[in-house]
Amino acid sequence: MIHRLLVHGWSVLxxxxxxxxxxxxxxxxxxxxxxxxxxxxxxxxxxVVALARGYSxxxxxxxxxxxxxAAALAPVQRLGRRVRSCVVTLGLLMSSAVLVHLTxxxxxxxxxxxxxxxxxxxxxxxxxxxxAVGFTAVHHGVMGIIAPASVFNHPEAVRRPILWxxxxxxxxxxxAAAxxxxxxxxxxxxxxxxxxxxAEQAVRAARDDALELSRLKSQFLATMSHxxxxxxNAVIGLSGLLLNTPLxxxxxxxxxxxxxxxxxxxxxxxxxxxxxxxEAGKVDIESLELDPGRLIEDVAxxxxxxxLARGLELIAYCHPDVPAGLRGDTNRxxxxxxxxxxxxxxxxxxxxxxxxxxxxxxxxxxxxxxFQVCDTGIGIAPEDKGRLFEPFAQADATxxxxxxxxxxxxxxxxxxxxxxxxxxxxxxxxxRGSTFSFDLTLVxxxxxxxxxxxxxxxxxxxxxxxxxxxxxxxxWILSAQLQGWRMTADLAEDAAVALVFMREAAAAxxxxxIAILDMHMPGMDGVDLARAITTDPALAGARLVxxxxxxxxxxxxxxxxxxxxxxxxxxxxxxLQDLLLRLTAADTAPSGSTPLIPAPRPAMEADRGHVLxxxxxxxxxxxxxxxxxxxxxxxxxxxxxxxxxAAIEAAPAAYCAxxxxxxxxxxxxxxxxxxxxxxEGGRRHTPIIAMTASALAEDRDMCMTAxxxxxxxxxxxxxxxxxxxxxxxxxxxxxxxxDAAPVIGSRAAPEAAVLDANRLQILRSRGPADGLGxxxxxxxxxxxxxxxxxxxxxxxxxxxxxxxxxxxxxxLKGAAANLGADSVARLCAELxxxxxxGNAGNAHxxxxxxxxxxxxxxxLAELVSPAAAATxx
Numbered sequence: 001m002i003h004r005l006l007v008h009g010w011s012v013l014x015x016x017x018x019x020x021x022x023x024x025x026x027x028x029x030x031x032x033x034x035x036x037x038x039x040x041x042x043x044x045x046x047x048v049v050a051l052a053r054g055y056s057x058x059x060x061x062x063x064x065x066x067x068x069x070a071a072a073l074a075p076v077q078r079l080g081r082r083v084r085s086c087v088v089t090l091g092l093l094m095s096s097a098v099l100v101h102l103t104x105x106x107x108x109x110x111x112x113x114x115x116x117x118x119x120x121x122x123x124x125x126x127x128x129x130x131x132a133v134g135f136t137a138v139h140h141g142v143m144g145i146i147a148p149a150s151v152f153n154h155p156e157a158v159r160r161p162i163l164w165x166x167x168x169x170x171x172x173x174x175x176a177a178a179x180x181x182x183x184x185x186x187x188x189x190x191x192x193x194x195x196x197x198x199a200e201q202a203v204r205a206a207r208d209d210a211l212e213l214s215r216l217k218s219q220f221l222a223t224m225s226h227x228x229x230x231x232x233n234a235v236i237g238l239s240g241l242l243l244n245t246p247l248x249x250x251x252x253x254x255x256x257x258x259x260x261x262x263x264x265x266x267x268x269x270x271x272x273x274x275x276x277x278x279e280a281g282k283v284d285i286e287s288l289e290l291d292p293g294r295l296i297e298d299v300a301x302x303x304x305x306x307x308l309a310r311g312l313e314l315i316a317y318c319h320p321d322v323p324a325g326l327r328g329d330t331n332r333x334x335x336x337x338x339x340x341x342x343x344x345x346x347x348x349x350x351x352x353x354x355x356x357x358x359x360x361x362x363x364x365x366x367x368x369x370x371f372q373v374c375d376t377g378i379g380i381a382p383e384d385k386g387r388l389f390e391p392f393a394q395a396d397a398t399x400x401x402x403x404x405x406x407x408x409x410x411x412x413x414x415x416x417x418x419x420x421x422x423x424x425x426x427x428x429x430x431x432r433g434s435t436f437s438f439d440l441t442l443v444x445x446x447x448x449x450x451x452x453x454x455x456x457x458x459x460x461x462x463x464x465x466x467x468x469x470x471x472x473x474x475x476w477i478l479s480a481q482l483q484g485w486r487m488t489a490d491l492a493e494d495a496a497v498a499l500v501f502m503r504e505a506a507a508a509x510x511x512x513x514i515a516i517l518d519m520h521m522p523g524m525d526g527v528d529l530a531r532a533i534t535t536d537p538a539l540a541g542a543r544l545v546x547x548x549x550x551x552x553x554x555x556x557x558x559x560x561x562x563x564x565x566x567x568x569x570x571x572x573x574x575x576l577q578d579l580l581l582r583l584t585a586a587d588t589a590p591s592g593s594t595p596l597i598p599a600p601r602p603a604m605e606a607d608r609g610h611v612l613x614x615x616x617x618x619x620x621x622x623x624x625x626x627x628x629x630x631x632x633x634x635x636x637x638x639x640x641x642x643x644x645x646a647a648i649e650a651a652p653a654a655y656c657a658x659x660x661x662x663x664x665x666x667x668x669x670x671x672x673x674x675x676x677x678x679x680e681g682g683r684r685h686t687p688i689i690a691m692t693a694s695a696l697a698e699d700r701d702m703c704m705t706a707x708x709x710x711x712x713x714x715x716x717x718x719x720x721x722x723x724x725x726x727x728x729x730x731x732x733x734x735x736x737x738x739d740a741a742p743v744i745g746s747r748a749a750p751e752a753a754v755l756d757a758n759r760l761q762i763l764r765s766r767g768p769a770d771g772l773g774x775x776x777x778x779x780x781x782x783x784x785x786x787x788x789x790x791x792x793x794x795x796x797x798x799x800x801x802x803x804x805x806x807x808x809x810x811x812l813k814g815a816a817a818n819l820g821a822d823s824v825a826r827l828c829a830e831l832x833x834x835x836x837x838g839n840a841g842n843a844h845x846x847x848x849x850x851x852x853x854x855x856x857x858x859x860l861a862e863l864v865s866p867a868a869a870a871t872x873x
Contacts, residue, residue, distance in 0.1 A: 031122050031123060032074070032081075032084065032085060032088065032123075035088050035092065035119065035120075035122070035123075036071060036074040036075065036088055038092065038119070039067060039070060039071045039074065039088055039091045039092055039095070040071045042064075042067055042091075042092070042095035043064050043067045043068050043071060046060070046063060046064050046067065046095060046098050046099060046102065047060045047061070047063075047064050049099065049102050049103075050063055050064075050102055053102050053103070055102065063098045063101070063102070064098065066091070066094050067091050067094055067095055067098070069091075070087050070088065070090060070091025070094070071088075071091060073087045074087055074088045074091070082125070082127050082128075085123055085125060085127070085128040086127060086128050086131050088128075089120050089123075089128040089131045089132050089135075090131065090135060092116045092119065092120065092132075093113070093116055093117075093120075093132055093135045093136060093139075095112075095116070096109075096112040096113040096116050096136070097139050097143075099112050100112070100113075110168070110171075113136050113140075113172065113175075114171075114172075114175045116132065117129075117132050117133065117136060117172070117175060117176060118175075120132040121182070129176075133172065133173070133176040136172045137169045137172045137173060140168040140169045140171075140172060141166065141168075141169045145162055228269055232262060232265065232266055232269070232714070235258065235262040236259060236262040236266065237620075237622075237623030237624075237626070237627065237716060238622065238623060238626075239255050239258045239259040239262060240259060240718070241623070241626040241627075241630075242255045243255050243256060243259065244630070285329045285332060285419055285420055286329045286331070286332075287327045287328065287329070287443070288327065288328065288329060288330045288331075289325075289326075289327060289330070289445065290326045290327055290328040290330045290333070290442065291324045291325070291326070292318050292322050292323075292324070292326065292357040292369055292371075293318035293322065293324060293357070293573055293574070294574070295330060295333060295334060295337070295357075296316045296317070296318050296337070296355055296356065296357050296371075297316050297318075297570070297572040297573065297574070298334065299316070299334055299337045299338055299341060299355055300314055300315075300316035300341070300355055300570035301570065301572070302338060303338065303341050303342055303345060304568075304569070304570055306342075306345050307345050307353060307570075308549045308569075310345060310348070310349070311350065312345060312348055312350070312351065312352060312353055313351070313352035313353070313471050313473070313474065313569075314345075314352070314353050314355075314569060314570045315352060315353070315354045315355070315356075315471075315473055315474055315477060315570060316354075316355050316356070316570045316571070316572075317354065317355075317356040317357075317477040317480070317481075317573075318356065318357045318358075318573060319356070319357065319358040319359060319480065320480065320481070320483075320484030321358075321359045322357050322358065322359045322367075322369060323359075323362070323367050323444060325444060325445050326367060326369070326442040326443065326444060326445060327442060327443040327444075327445045328420070328440060328442040328443075329420060332416050332419070332420060333371065333420075333440070335412075335413075335416060336371075336413045336416050336417060336424075336438070337355060337371060337373065339409040339410065339412065339413045340355075340373040340409075340413060340436045341353060341355050341373055342409065343409055343410065344373055344374075344375035344377060344434070344436075345375075347375065347377040347378050347434075348375045348376055348377030348378075348433070349377070349378075350376070351375070351376030351377070351433070352375070352376055352471060352473055353373070353374070353375045353376075354372075354373070354374045354375075354473055355371075355372070355373050356371075356372050356374075356477075357369055357370070357371050357372075358370050358372070360439055362444075364444075365443065365444060366441050366442065366443055366444060367441075367442055367444055368439055368440070368441050368442075369439070369440055369442055370437055370438070370439045371437065371438055371439075371440065372435060372436070372437040373435070373436045373437070374433065374434070374435045375433045375434055375435075376432070376433040377433050377434060378430070378431065379428045379429050379430040379431050379432050379433055379434055380426070380428040380430065380434055381430050385426060385428070388410055388426070410424075417438045420440055421440070421441065422438045422439055422440050422441075423438065424436060424437075424438045425437050425438065460485045460486065460487055460580055460581065460584060461485070461486035461487070462486065462487070462488070463487045463488070463513045463514060463580075463584070464487070464488045464489075464490070464505070464510065464511070464512045464513055464514075465482050465487050465488065465489045465490075465512060465513065465514040465515070465516065466489070466490050466491075466492060466498060466501055466502060466505075466512045466514070466515045466516070466542075467479055467482070467489055467490070467491050467492070467516050468492045468493075468494070468495065468497075468498040468515065468516065468517045468518060468521070468526075468529065469491075469493070469516075469518040469521070469547070470493055470494055470518065470520075470521045470522060471518070472493070474518065475491045475493070476491075478516060478571075479491055481573055481576065485577065485580070487514075490505075490512075494521055494522065494523060494524070495521060495523060495524035495525075495528065495529040495532070496523070496524070498515070498517075498529060499529070499532060499533070502515070502533065502539050502542065503536075503538060503539065506538050506539055507538075511539070511541055511542060512542045513541075513542065513543065513584075514542065514543050514545065514580065514583065515533065515542045515543070515544050515545070516545045516547065517529055517530060517544060517545065517546050517547065518547050519546055519547060519548045519549065519553065520549070526546050526547070526548075527546070527553060527557065527561055530544050530546065530561040530562055530563055531560075531561040531562075533562070534561055534562035543564040543583045544561075544562055544563050544564055545563070545564060545565050545566070545567060545579065545583075546558065546563050546565075546566045546567070547566075547567055547568075547569055547571060548566055548567070548568055548569065549568070549569055553566060564583055565579055565583070567579065608631065608632040608633050608656075608725075609633055609634070609655075609656030609657070610633065610634045610635075610636065610654055610655055610656060611628055611633045611634070611635055611636070611655060611656060611657050611658070611659060611725070612636050612637075612638065612644065612647055612648065612654075612655045612657075612658045612659070613625065613628070613635055613636070613637045613638070613658075613659045613691075614638055614639075614640070614641065614643070614644040614658060614659065614660045614661055614664070614669065614672065615637065615639070615659070615661045615664075615691065616639050616640055616661065616664040616665060617661075620661070620714070621637050623716065624637070624659060624691070624716070625637060627716060627718050627721060628659075628721075630718070631718070631721065631722050631725065633656075633725070636655075639664070640664045640665055640666045640667055640672075641660075641664055641666065641667030641668055641669060641671055641672025641675070642666050642667045642672070644658065644660065644672050644676070645667070645672055645675050645676055645679070648676055648679075648686060649679060652680075652684055652686070653684075655686060656687070656725075657686070657687040657688070657689060657725055657728055658676075658686055658687065658688045658689065659689050659691045659712070660672065660673060660688050660689065660690055660691060660708065661691050661692060662690055662691075662692035662702075662703065663692065669690065669692070669703075669706075669708075670702060670703070670706040671706075673688050673703075673706040673707045673708050674706050674707060676688065676707075677707040681842075683842070683844050684842075684844045684845075685830065685834075685842060685844065685845055687709050687710075687728035687830065688707070688708045688709055689708065689709060689710040689711070689712055689724050689725070689728060690703040690708045690710065690711045690712065691712050691714065691716065692711075692713065692714060704837055709728055709830065709833055710724045710727065710728055710833075711724075712724050726826075727826060727829055728826065728829070728830065754821060754823060754852070754855045754856045754859050755819065755820045755821055755856060755859055755860065755863075756820030756821075756822055757820075760775060760819075760820055760863070772863075772864065775819075775863065775864065776864050779819065779860050779861075779863060779864035780864055782815055782816075782819055782857075782860065783857055783860060783861060783864070785815065786812075786815075786853060786857055789808060789811060789812045789815070790812070790849070790850065790853060792804070792808035792811075793805065793808045793809055793812065793828075793831065793841075793846060793849065794846055796808050796835070796840065796841070797831075797840055797841045797842070797843060797846055799840075800840040801840060802834070802835045802836075802837075802838050802839060802840045802841075803835065804835075805831055805832075805834065805835035805840055805841050806831075806832050806834075806835025806836050807835075809828045809829075809831035809832040809835060809841075810828070810832050812824070812828045813825045813828030813829055813832060816828060816856065819856075819860065821852070821853075821856040821860075823852045823855075823856070824849065824852045824853055824856050827845060827848055827849045827852060828849065830845060831845060831846075831849070
């Protein structure tokens, strides 16, 4: 029985008492030194108290001698840590006993015991704590019985010393229990703190490991992307060149298959790389000039071939109230829309796919735009919506699924939309199609000079138009566009209804000025309807526009049935607007003028300049040479950066541009560019375009930091290469010196050498019917503003002000581009890029700009003079 009680008591005591976790040596040492100092303070303090209480000095010395001995033994290392702590403990409690004795047992002095016990608890060691509690309890019990008057300052204590001794001993034990409880709480808190600290350290270590793994993963993907893209560039490029050579039917089919497979593999590589960058949080959202209407139309134009191949109606529409001047990440929005529209086309077997932008709300600074993609495809079951946005997931995930793909497109899209501060929403029903949408808050920005000219709509206002299309969505969108230009539009769902409308309008004396006809309609198609309208004398006068899917109607047939123009779906709003303005202007021209059937694309200029290609891979050399030859450039190829530096040093004016690979032996593209820029100094600036298989944003930054002007990723897209060369290359014959001025064209066609004829024709066809149109007013404004704009550029270069240079060059670039002064615009673009990179330009480029401006203004002055205007008219 007694044994069980002892075991039970010990278990209870163990659950209450501290766990005895040892203190670090540094903590114990610091506390021991502090308590030793406190003990020495008691030696002097109690001696003063003894004298103050009337005791003799000898009595005081005897009282504090034990304290002094304990304080002297406390630092002795040979005694061991625990013995030393017990010596200090006894010394401090003896100071309490001496203080009680000196004060005649005042109750206030007893608190000194409790304070000292609490102080001893700081050791957090069982032995000194038990010594302290035991000494205090024994002192109160023994001295209370032997000499109660020296311990208890109360008459009752003298009469009943045993009871009072036990009471005071109980007080000591109660205080000890309180100290134990506090100790236990402190120890638990310390344990929790240690655990939290350990968990925090573990989380920090895991985060560091994750960041390192992410870095290694990104580095691995960048390396693999480069290694894969290099041979892919050869596969895609060479197959593209092969398709442009005479091939048999079987060879053509095989080569086309190789190119399609290469493009598909490149798409997969790009998807995986994009998803990895998004997962690592390395995708930055940029703020660029954004025209939602143009963006929507560009997306539709890119996906039109597969949509037409599947027989789908692809509709692109931007509501008229959407502002054109906004700022957002154009590239990322385009990427999301391309993913969504491509998916919609893939999962839609019949019907339509609509991509549109509409205004949700706006204020003075921002506009909320909703981008939406709708289809009439297979739809998505509710149970599949949850995992649709997960990587490598599809609604049909079986190995026998009908639709291919990696399943990364939507995972990338939802993360890109989130990075732009929105949510990709989905509304879908199986068998009835799907609608994906996201709302973006975009900053309003004024249209730059390079944006589309805002043409007055007075020539279109009030005109009556008839839209004939069997697709209801198409009819509604065309009607909204026409009404946005203040035209009146009637809608007909087929040819029979259209003929009724036109005859009723003619009989009422309110004929239609424009009739927009869809080519593919049931019963009577667009060509048959146009023929019926043309052969009916009562319907003569309406200008007929045919909407086709491309290649449906040849020019001869179009002329025979009386078509004024043909437009290819998906319809671009700006293209339709320009066409209607031209048709309106043509109504004032003499009768019998040629219908506005689109002219064939002019052939590429035979010699657009000489390009230096710096590439170590022989297959990529072959691809670059073939692509450049097709674009009208002559080519010189070198194998590394050292050879590139030597070639440019030997003939600095020979090259209109340099295509520079980044990763090469001996001297890579970055080092070569830095060396070329160092040698050029401020005398000249050769456009250098990076040509690399790396596709990360960091690579573009490295290119720009090294001094390159632009970036073309491998596999090389011919259109992207053409655009880059068009931005930077200025035609300079290999025999010309860098300072030689090109020959100015003859007076009969002064714009031929320096102004783009197509651009001038567009300006002439708009605005007043005076033969000059908008060209007259715009030309005069340009001629008046050029001197000040050129001075601003020269002043920025002279002052070394990169910011001012960027702004001045940007303004002059936009004005020159609007008038077709391409050489001026390209030089300004080069200066603008320098300013953006923190470089204040150089005098050589400013000299070139001055020469090109002189030529452009001379040609323009002849065009806008009264004599020239009369001649043109």
